Amino acid sequence: MSASLYSVAHSLVAIVLTAIGSVLPSPLRQGITNAGLITALGVIVFAAILLIASMLNTIVLIWFERKLLGRFMDRRGAMHVGFAGLLQNFADGLKLMRKNTFRPDEADGLGFYLGPTAYMVTSLILFGILPVSTGWNSGVLPLSLLLALVVFSFAPLFIFISAWSSNNKYSLMGGMRSAAQMIAYEVPLLLSVVAVVVVSGSFDLNTIVAQQQNYWYWGPLFLALLVFVAAMLAEMERIPFDLPEAEAELVEGWNTEYGGMLFAFFMLSDYVRALVGSFLVVLLFLGGWTMPSWVPSAATSFPLAGIVWFMVKVYVVFAVFVWIRASLPRVRTDQLLRVGWNRMIPLALLSVVLAAGVVMVKCLPIFGCLPNLGI
């Protein structure tokens, strides 16, 4: 459909370096228009574009949540900085950057700084793994779904590290809760993904999306979608499953002792993970960047059409997450565990069986090998 982001970055670097080299003397020109240098700089520029686009999206996502939550609560949300408060979060970020980073005396230095940094990094890696549109991601990974889920589930470890090394009872309780919560949601999450993998027959997200060209998976796999969304809410630690943070009980949960930029790391990573969770829902169940057939081809062939269509879906999914946040109260740990093990795992197993049934139906001769089930 369009050139990949990496080739765009590569040719951009090549053009700039050639332009610089043309005004330089010959030996320098040889050095600066070196193919290896262009490739290396191309990777860096590619990563920078990816990072900036992701960060902008994350910050806009925070604004989106604030505005939506405001409407749910009969108020307006941020209003004054920028258009409808769009720049409010940039101002907040600037404020956090200017603040002093403070470490309690009793805290363990290594863990205290490693925790938020690793949390941020593992969250940002996900943007390199998940494809947003054809050619957007860094490459075709045959097991990209598996890799994404693995990196996604690192977070409780780093939460626990930072909570333990904060040397604060509230932080520690939050970290413990985060670890306990992981036991509840991780199994049904992976089982519901198994249903998708069974139907699509691939761990590659590009393939999974391509398979949904004719029908999105949320119709046949509705049960798996329900389990996946519930488990994803727990994975993202959003209300009603924000037990580790639980600002009504534990001061600020596991990031009680953090302030300034380290707190911003946590805050930003939370929303990065919310964005990535919405990405995964769209990729696995809502057809990714595939356009409906009624969209005219003029709109489809527009270079960024796939990304725009994908992001619209992502924001709709995130709006549902916000809706849930605005409606439901926080559950207790034992309730979460009971729901996870007594309800979600059987439902996820059932959805795997249903997925196997869908595969069988697909291959029945009367339906043809790839029936159009409709959306």
Add this chain to the structure above:
Amino acid sequence: MTEEALTPQTSGQDNPVLWVVRPMATAARQFLKSLVRPSTIIYPFERLEDPKFREEVAVAAGKPIGVGAVWDNYRGVHALNIATCISCNLCSFSCPDLCIEMVTVPGGNPKHPKKCPQIDYGKCSYCGFCSDACPEGCLSMTTRYELSVTKRSEMVYSPEKLFEVFERKLPMNPIRLERPANEDAILLDAPLCIGCNACARDCPTQCITMVDIPKPETPPGAKAPRRIWKEPVVNDSDCVRCGTCISVCPKECLFWGTRA
């Protein structure tokens, strides 16, 4: 879903699906309602007394009220009409907080400078006595209530600033005390008067005229009193009972009383 949401909270308590569905339906209804316009107003840019809110506010208050959200007898910032002020000092006298100071404004003559009230809103208690006392109705309280400032010195409103408030034609507090017509007249203890003209000179309404009185016959050898043979006569209908004449009288021969 709507029927479920409308049923009493006790029914369906055992159904966990309703635990999720009912609050989400409630939230969705609230969202759709406030999507058109949330209940909050953007205060410094919108005000409840704006015409577009007027009807809504009146319904919420249960009765029609004067000026949008603000009752029309609200006691807010003063408005001062400098042109009609007669410098009578009554506002300053009546102020229980001593927040009114009479300061000179242009417009008087060098001998009798024009003085108008300057109000320190850091002290003012908004009792409204000053506007009740004002005989000319030039000092009134308006419905303006926004007084936030960043410096204490900005809380002192000079007469010019109060005149700016007046020029905005804000709604004024219409409640005004009626004063009895013939009470509290200025009476004269005639034998003490020396006819010095101080009262007539300083009267802000020019209602005191000095009239000639006959010089009494003195017996030979007795010394005639040294005085000007004139006496003040107060026009009660013009007098505003400010008491300036009493305070300037050097012989303390003027006093309050009821005229027969």
